[in-house]
Amino acid sequence: MIQISRWKIIVLALSLALGLLFAFPNVLSPAQREALPGFLPKNALNLGLDLQGGSYLLLEVDVPAMRTKRVDNLVEDVRVSMREARININALQREPGGVVITLADQAQADAAFKALQQLAGGPNQQGVQERTATRQSGNRIRYGFTQATLDSMGATAVDQSIEVVRRRVDSTGTKEIAITRQGAERIVVQAPGQNDPAALERVIGQTAQLTFQMVDSENSVADAIAGRVPPDAQLLYGDDGVTPYLVKRRILVSGENLTRASVDSDQSGRPAIGFRFDGVGARRFGEATAANIGKPFAIILDGKVISAPRINSAITGGSGIIEGNFSIQTASEMVNLLNGGALPAPLRVEERRVVTAELGADAVAAGALSTAIGFTIIVVFMILAYGFLFGGISVIGLVLNGLLIVAAMSLFQATLTLPGIAGLVLTFAVAVDANVLIYERMRDEARAGRSVIASMDAGFNKAMGTIVDANLTTLVAAGIMFIFGAGPVRGFAWTLTIGVFTSMFSAVLVSQVMLAYWLKATRPKKLPIADSETVR
Amino acid sequence: MTWWPLIKILPHKTNLHFVKYARAAGAVSVVLCIASIVACFYPGLNMGIDFRGGAVMEMTKADNSALDIGAVREAVGELNLGDVGVQGIDSAASAIVRFQVPEGEAQNAVVARVQDAINEAVGEVRYSGVSVVGSKVSGELFTSGLLALGLAIVLMFAYIWFRFEPQFGFGAVAGLLHDVILTFGLIVLFKLEFSLNMVAAILTVIGYSMNDTVVVFDRLRENLRKYKTMPLREVIDLSLNETLSRTIITGVTAVMVLAALAIFGGEALFGFSIALMFGIVIGTYSSIYVGAPIILLWGVKRGELAEDVKPVKLGMASRP
Numbered sequence A: 001m002i003q004i005s006r007w008k009i010i011v012l013a014l015s016l017a018l019g020l021l022f023a024f025p026n027v028l029s030p031a032q033r034e035a036l037p038g039f040l041p042k043n044a045l046n047l048g049l050d051l052q053g054g055s056y057l058l059l060e061v062d063v064p065a066m067r068t069k070r071v072d073n074l075v076e077d078v079r080v081s082m083r084e085a086r087i088n089i090n091a092l093q094r095e096p097g098g099v100v101i102t103l104a105d106q107a108q109a110d111a112a113f114k115a116l117q118q119l120a121g122g123p124n125q126q127g128v129q130e131r132t133a134t135r136q137s138g139n140r141i142r143y144g145f146t147q148a149t150l151d152s153m154g155a156t157a158v159d160q161s162i163e164v165v166r167r168r169v170d171s172t173g174t175k176e177i178a179i180t181r182q183g184a185e186r187i188v189v190q191a192p193g194q195n196d197p198a199a200l201e202r203v204i205g206q207t208a209q210l211t212f213q214m215v216d217s218e219n220s221v222a223d224a225i226a227g228r229v230p231p232d233a234q235l236l237y238g239d240d241g242v243t244p245y246l247v248k249r250r251i252l253v254s255g256e257n258l259t260r261a262s263v264d265s266d267q268s269g270r271p272a273i274g275f276r277f278d279g280v281g282a283r284r285f286g287e288a289t290a291a292n293i294g295k296p297f298a299i300i301l302d303g304k305v306i307s308a309p310r311i312n313s314a315i316t317g318g319s320g321i322i323e324g325n326f327s328i329q330t331a332s333e334m335v336n337l338l339n340g341g342a343l344p345a346p347l348r349v350e351e352r353r354v355v356t357a358e359l360g361a362d363a364v365a366a367g368a369l370s371t372a373i374g375f376t377i378i379v380v381f382m383i384l385a386y387g388f389l390f391g392g393i394s395v396i397g398l399v400l401n402g403l404l405i406v407a408a409m410s411l412f413q414a415t416l417t418l419p420g421i422a423g424l425v426l427t428f429a430v431a432v433d434a435n436v437l438i439y440e441r442m443r444d445e446a447r448a449g450r451s452v453i454a455s456m457d458a459g460f461n462k463a464m465g466t467i468v469d470a471n472l473t474t475l476v477a478a479g480i481m482f483i484f485g486a487g488p489v490r491g492f493a494w495t496l497t498i499g500v501f502t503s504m505f506s507a508v509l510v511s512q513v514m515l516a517y518w519l520k521a522t523r524p525k526k527l528p529i530a531d532s533e534t535v536r
Numbered sequence B: 001m002t003w004w005p006l007i008k009i010l011p012h013k014t015n016l017h018f019v020k021y022a023r024a025a026g027a028v029s030v031v032l033c034i035a036s037i038v039a040c041f042y043p044g045l046n047m048g049i050d051f052r053g054g055a056v057m058e059m060t061k062a063d064n065s066a067l068d069i070g071a072v073r074e075a076v077g078e079l080n081l082g083d084v085g086v087q088g089i090d091s092a093a094s095a096i097v098r099f100q101v102p103e104g105e106a107q108n109a110v111v112a113r114v115q116d117a118i119n120e121a122v123g124e125v126r127y128s129g130v131s132v133v134g135s136k137v138s139g140e141l142f143t144s145g146l147l148a149l150g151l152a153i154v155l156m157f158a159y160i161w162f163r164f165e166p167q168f169g170f171g172a173v174a175g176l177l178h179d180v181i182l183t184f185g186l187i188v189l190f191k192l193e194f195s196l197n198m199v200a201a202i203l204t205v206i207g208y209s210m211n212d213t214v215v216v217f218d219r220l221r222e223n224l225r226k227y228k229t230m231p232l233r234e235v236i237d238l239s240l241n242e243t244l245s246r247t248i249i250t251g252v253t254a255v256m257v258l259a260a261l262a263i264f265g266g267e268a269l270f271g272f273s274i275a276l277m278f279g280i281v282i283g284t285y286s287s288i289y290v291g292a293p294i295i296l297l298w299g300v301k302r303g304e305l306a307e308d309v310k311p312v313k314l315g316m317a318s319r320p
Helices: A006-027 A030-035 A063-084 A106-120 A147-171 A197-205 A221-225 A279-291 A328-340 A357-412 A418-447 A452-484 A487-522 B019-044 B069-077 B107-122 B135-163 B166-189 B196-226 B232-264 B267-298 B302-307
Strands: A054-061 A089-095 A098-103 A131-135 A140-145 A178-182 A186-192 A210-215 A233-238 A244-254 A258-265 A271-277 A297-301 A304-307 A319-322 A347-355 B054-061 B085-088 B094-099 B125-133
Touching: A006 A357, A006 A487, A054 A147, A054 A197, A063 A089, A063 A098, A063 A106, A063 A140, A063 A147, A063 A279, A098 A106, A106 A131, A106 A140, A140 A147, A147 A178, A147 A186, A147 A197, A147 A328, A186 A197, A210 A279, A221 A233, A221 A244, A244 A279, A244 A297, A258 A328, A271 A279, A271 A328, A347 A357, A347 B107, A347 B135, A357 A418, A357 A487, A357 B125, A357 B232, A357 B267, A418 A452, A418 A487, A418 B196, A418 B232, A418 B267, A452 A487, A452 B135, A452 B196, A487 B196, B019 B166, B019 B232, B019 B267, B054 B107, B069 B085, B069 B094, B069 B107, B094 B107, B107 B125, B125 B135, B135 B166, B135 B196, B166 B196, B166 B267, B196 B232, B196 B267, B232 B267
Parallel strands: A233 A304
Antiparallel strands: A054 A186, A054 A347, A089 A098, A098 A140, A131 A140, A178 A186, A210 A244, A210 A297, A233 A244, A258 A271, A271 A319, A297 A304, A347 B125, B054 B094, B054 B125, B085 B094
């Protein structure tokens, strides 16, 4: 083993060159990196959110709530369709995933079934029949979602929510935000440091629940403020947080019926929000406005009254504008929210972690300092323990190791987190272990009376199995962290894994090649690290 | 300079009778393990928000003037959020606030309420880090954390069983359990926060402890083949003595480096590094005093070992 073998030198030179190549972008500024010619690697270390600052949000899609809501809409559709077909209904009985319609007149059963089949329509673009009508005994018909639709509803809702969140996030012009699915019903949003976490949370955290409700004109607002709120009304405040409004609890139309919002302007040219309802929304809005001409109604977003205009005439077209105290900016923000905001199901924030860029920078500084100190300690200790030659060789292996770790992490874009930095420092300590195992083995063999060359050879040979065994256990531990861990822990596992490979490689190969040169050059009579007594 | 390299002054051939003291050491270990297990339930682990849910906010007075921690505590306490903790850090202007998010309330609403209350009590404050974990997620994280630890131990056992002998496997697992339990005891003793990072630390301790054990076992197996007639007790002592210098050098390196991390790594890495450091010390001790002596309890079928175990293919350790 102790010979200068050509392939070992080639491998070593190659890994040094590749290491330098892939680690190189880290010493450049982002602008310099962009300016690099295309064939050179551009990726620097990918810092985790805990190091560069940023926000992590774990959102859960409330699928059961969405199912209920979808069935609500379905029941409403049935009611409308039956009314339009002039069919009298005795009862609508809800059941999971659908509704059972009991007709007043059995003679209308055929007509009703036909109308419902029409309502169900054909298969959607994916070729899936979403809703079906089935005749039950006599005057009863069941109308509901097909099993296939019910089964895929949760997954679809999560997909749609991801879409909505992405649209909202994109519309804010923020950069490099990762939106990923986690498990069956969760979404992870990760935004790096240059983004304002508060703004991001406003955009995602806002439910964007838009409702149109009548203003309670019969009771006085002053009474309500004094604590006497009528049971069918609620006290809300305006956008300014000061102006009180007494609003009926019944919701006329909500944002779910909104098909489109746009930035518009009112008659005097101030920014306003144009909106358009879908069929159901237009009908409800038309009926409500026709019945309440002359009375004010309130447009409410997330519990705040944006405006409360008076109804001048029935609005049957299903579109209109919302006037309010908008600037172009707030109007377009709200338009984005309303357009992107048709969340199929409520999103609950289950976990959030926000780190400001300064705190991240502090962590990087602390991490860098402790890495440097840890590295120095190892260097000093190894040279003290094993001398300039053997200690020095292990230090050179360590430097190559560090270079390769940085290069590999930049290449694979593995996330470096704060625990990951700790993993890096620890990797250095354990990397030296390979050298220690080899050197100690050499000393053992020298003690047993072997020549310098024989003991060095045996040192490498016999220590190798132990080194592989010992490192495999670390790999197992890292693998488990990878499977079970989240975020920072995964970053730690990454560093540990990459470190195991690079340290086995550099510690063993570097010392083999360098010691071989040393042997050839000096032909020593005695192992410099052998016990003083064993002079041969 | 005869003293340098320092390695020369390490006794070239130690002849410590480790096994002789194994019984006493074992008794101490058992007592410490029981104490640690008891401590995990009473007074119990100091669970971080990762595992019990709740919120942690790091804050600094906007004008960098001294922060009135008492006022913050009082302001947050009045909100009835259960279990409120306020703790000053580094500079007088900064503090960490912990509180629970009551069941059924929206996280953002509670956080906003707390921030409002603090701003009102002590003036404008900047929040440099805010973490909130819901009770559902924290429960899942806790389960998967424990699962990870359990799986790690099982896999290590399987690995040692496969690479060595069943007896070695038992010895290794006894050592691992010992290390994990004592590390938990230490976490309780020093009131370190038990968090996801801490699970990573314990997993690393498991990895390191195994690393150490493997080195000792490797030598033990080799010596068992080499000295077929030497009593097991003496072979164990011999192997431990032969690997002692490596054990010490690697252990000392790791501990020094982790000490640097604990001192200079800042608040976030402190608990993590301390747990790792002690875990590694315990792991080193256990591979000497728990792993190897347990093999003595079970005994090893020497003949089998010499004939049936084929030369290991992975490495070259068993090459004659």
